[in-house]
Amino acid sequence: MGGTDIRNAIRRLRFEANEMTQQALADKVGVTRQTIIAIEQAKYAPSLDLAFRIAEAFGRPLEEMFQYGSPKKP
Amino acid sequence: MSKQERMSWVSLAVNVVIGFYYFSAAFALAESGDFYGPPMAWLVLKLVILGIILGIVGEIVLRFLTGGAADKIAADERDKLINAKAVRNGYYVLTAGAIALTWHIVVVGGLDRFAQDYPITQPTIDVMNTMLDPLAPIVIAQLLLLAGMISSSAIYASRIFYYRRGY
Numbered sequence: 001m002g003g004t005d006i007r008n009a010i011r012r013l014r015f016e017a018n019e020m021t022q023q024a025l026a027d028k029v030g031v032t033r034q035t036i037i038a039i040e041q042a043k044y045a046p047s048l049d050l051a052f053r054i055a056e057a058f059g060r061p062l063e064e065m066f067q068y069g070s071p072k073k074p
Numbered sequence: 075m076s077k078q079e080r081m082s083w084v085s086l087a088v089n090v091v092i093g094f095y096y097f098s099a100a101f102a103l104a105e106s107g108d109f110y111g112p113p114m115a116w117l118v119l120k121l122v123i124l125g126i127i128l129g130i131v132g133e134i135v136l137r138f139l140t141g142g143a144a145d146k147i148a149a150d151e152r153d154k155l156i157n158a159k160a161v162r163n164g165y166y167v168l169t170a171g172a173i174a175l176t177w178h179i180v181v182v183g184g185l186d187r188f189a190q191d192y193p194i195t196q197p198t199i200d201v202m203n204t205m206l207d208p209l210a211p212i213v214i215a216q217l218l219l220l221a222g223m224i225s226s227s228a229i230y231a232s233r234i235f236y237y238r239r240g241y
Contacts, residue, residue: 003240030150031150031151031152032077032150032152032153033076034075034076034079035150035152038240038241041240043239043241044152044240044241046151047151050151
């Protein structure tokens with residue numbers, strides 16, 4: 001119940017992008033700040049449309065932004 | 075706290091306060107014998123006005139307490155999904171209420187027969203018949219209103235649960 005298996009690099013990329021705030025990212029992609037928080041914490045899986053908009057906001061490919069499942073051990 | 079979650083907290087609080095006040099007052103009217111008259115109509119009008127005022131005051135107070143700036147987005151995809159799940163939960167509660175009300179009509183309709191077969195229930199039936207005609211349209215309407223209020227409270231409570239959990 002709750003949570004998702006989709007991991008993301010949003011928090012890292014925000015800090016790399018001149019410490020972009022959650023609100024700034026939310027405004028850029030058209031959602032609330034709380035939704036960005038929920039996505040970062042892997043509590044909510046964004047729709048495909050929103051995922052593409054987030055990737056476009058950082059200028060990165062989708063697969064670099066989001067990964068599915070547990071991280072593979074080297 | 076998002077605007078949607080804030081509204082859910084306010085709506086739930088108003089619903090509980092209004093519901094408690096309304097059914098307490100309605101019970102008092104039933105005991106005094108004014109249940110079927112103009113006092114009931116005035117009670118409903120008072121409650122509508124009270125609900126509007128409480129809703130506005132609650133929203134202002136909660137926005138002040140949470141320091142919430144006005145959201146630029148009214149409702150995004152996550153808000154819509156949470157609302158859909160909450161409404162579904164409210165639907166289940168309302169359905170249960172409707173079934174219970176139907177049972178009430180069917181069973182109470184045969185209450186005297188029930189008392190014949192199960193004499194131990196006679197005192198309860200006597201109290202019910204003294205206070206109200208359990209099958210009067212206004213009583214059925216009150217029970218339906220009760221089911222609606224419980225259902226709407228379930229919607230608000232569900233929204234709050236999903237917002238607190240994240241989704």
